[in-house]
Amino acid sequence: MNLESFQNRVLPVKNKLFRFALRFLGNEDEAKDIVQEVFVRVWNGREKMNEIQNWEAWCMRITKNLSLDRIRSITRRHTNPIEDGYAVTNDSMTPFESTEMRESMKRINQLIAALPDKQRQVIHLRDVEGYSYNEICDIMELDMNQVKVNLFRARNSVRDKMIKINAYGL
Amino acid sequence: MPMDSKRLQQLLARYWSGDTTLEEEAELREHFQAGDFPDELKETAALFRYFNEGKKKSLSDISFEPAVIEKIHKPNKQGRLVALLYNASKIAAGLLVVIVATWFIRNEIRKSTPQEIVDTYDDPKLAFEETKKALMMISKSFGTAQAQAKKINMFNEAQEEIQRKSKDSL
Numbered sequence: 113m114n115l116e117s118f119q120n121r122v123l124p125v126k127n128k129l130f131r132f133a134l135r136f137l138g139n140e141d142e143a144k145d146i147v148q149e150v151f152v153r154v155w156n157g158r159e160k161m162n163e164i165q166n167w168e169a170w171c172m173r174i175t176k177n178l179s180l181d182r183i184r185s186i187t188r189r190h191t192n193p194i195e196d197g198y199a200v201t202n203d204s205m206t207p208f209e210s211t212e213m214r215e216s217m218k219r220i221n222q223l224i225a226a227l228p229d230k231q232r233q234v235i236h237l238r239d240v241e242g243y244s245y246n247e248i249c250d251i252m253e254l255d256m257n258q259v260k261v262n263l264f265r266a267r268n269s270v271r272d273k274m275i276k277i278n279a280y281g282l
Numbered sequence: 283m284p285m286d287s288k289r290l291q292q293l294l295a296r297y298w299s300g301d302t303t304l305e306e307e308a309e310l311r312e313h314f315q316a317g318d319f320p321d322e323l324k325e326t327a328a329l330f331r332y333f334n335e336g337k338k339k340s341l342s343d344i345s346f347e348p349a350v351i352e353k354i355h356k357p358n359k360q361g362r363l364v365a366l367l368y369n370a371s372k373i374a375a376g377l378l379v380v381i382v383a384t385w386f387i388r389n390e391i392r393k394s395t396p397q398e399i400v401d402t403y404d405d406p407k408l409a410f411e412e413t414k415k416a417l418m419m420i421s422k423s424f425g426t427a428q429a430q431a432k433k434i435n436m437f438n439e440a441q442e443e444i445q446r447k448s449k450d451s452l
Contacts, residue, residue, distance in 0.1 A: 115351070123347055130341040144341060148350055155354040216328030217335065224332075240336040242304055264300040271298060274325040 113158040122154055125168055128241055129175045135236045136179035138225070146182060150174045169243075169250040176233070176251060219277060223270050230254070231266035238263055285313050287320070294326065 113121075126147055133143035153174055154161070164170045224232060230252070237243045237251060248259045285293075293310055296302045302310070313319070314330035 118354075119347070119351070123350065126346065127340040131336065131339050134339070144343065144346065147341065148346070148353060151350045152353055212324075213328055213331065216325055217332045220325075220329050220332045236336070239307065239333045242308065242337075244304060260300055267298055267300065270329065271326075274329070278325060 113161055118155060118158065122151065122167075122171070125171055126151075128168075129171055131240065132172055132175050132233070132236065133179050135233055136176070136183060136229075142182060143179075146175060146178050149178055153178075166247065166250060169247050172237075172251040173253065220270065220274070223273050224266075227266055227269060230258075230262045231269065234259055234262040235266035235270075239267075285309070290319075290323075294323075 129147045129150055130143050133146040134140065137143050137146065150171055154167075154171055161167050161170075224235065227235065233252060234248060234254075237248045238245075243251070245256055245259055248254075248263075249256055252259065254262070290310075290313065293302060293306055297307065297310060311330045311334050314323075314327040315334050317327075319327045
């Protein structure tokens with residue numbers, strides 16, 4: 113692989129890698145640092161890329177491993193939510209509805225951030241990034257059953273907590 | 283195309299049990315993004331919107347890619363230098379071990395060898411006597427060897443005699 117195909121094929125996945133690293137680390141600067149490190153590794157191992165069937169999943173796997181190493185090295189767990197919420201702009205919503213939606217999303221962000229690590233990563237890979245189960249197996253180095261169980265638990269945990277919040281108005 | 287409420291309920295039920303396909307999940311995200319949902323699904327809508335918004339999160343730093351390109355070029359030089367230093371240090375460590383080992387062995391040999399064998403005699407007269415004694419010993423050995431060699435000579439003489447006689451008889 114030459115520099116040109118590296119720039120055209122590999123670098124564009126930076127946002128996916130960044131979002132994934134952000135799920136682990138919860139800090140944009142650290143996530144950016146990880147993505148940079150991933151690209152350096154991919155470049156150094158570029159001869160291997162022809163043998164790898166799904167190089168995007170391979171990049172994601174390196175991101176996961178480097179993020180986990182980083183978490184271990186800084187000896188702190190993911191505690192900070194990624195961000196306060198998203199700016200929701202939708203013409204069909206009134207300002208009140210927009211605020212309400214933003215609040216809901218902020219809560220969901222916190223619920224997902226509080227999930228166990230594997231569940232949080234699997235739900236991110238499936239529901240945000242839209243990866244297939246096989247790709248998630250590849251990235252997470254888990255078998256199909258573990259992926260499905262983690263996804264099921266993650267979705268239901270978020271759902272149960274949303275129901276509780278609604279029921280008690282917490 | 284808007285989804286009817288029956289299909290929405292069915293898809294959601296399948297989603298919570300982890301049975302939806304990627305296409306169906308995309309359909310759900312699209313549906314909730316459009317803002318057409320009943321009030322009781324407000325939180326669910328927020329969840330799907332959260333996923334949608336999550337995918338928009340990007341590494342916005344424009345200096346990121348140039349920094350990566352610079353980094354993947356730099357480590358080569360740095361890597362070579364590091365490798366050179368690393369190899370040199372390996373050789374230096376090997377040499378150090380040999381030198382230290384030689385020094386220790388030499389010390390041990392010096393300790394175990396009696397000093398008088400190593401030392402020369404300080405007194406020139408005594409040294410002369412000792413040299414004479416040693417040369418005499420060698421000379422005596424030579425003398426003995428010569429006497430032994432004479433015996434071997436007898437065999438030669440006998441052999442010549444036999445050869446001569448056998449010639450005469452012919």
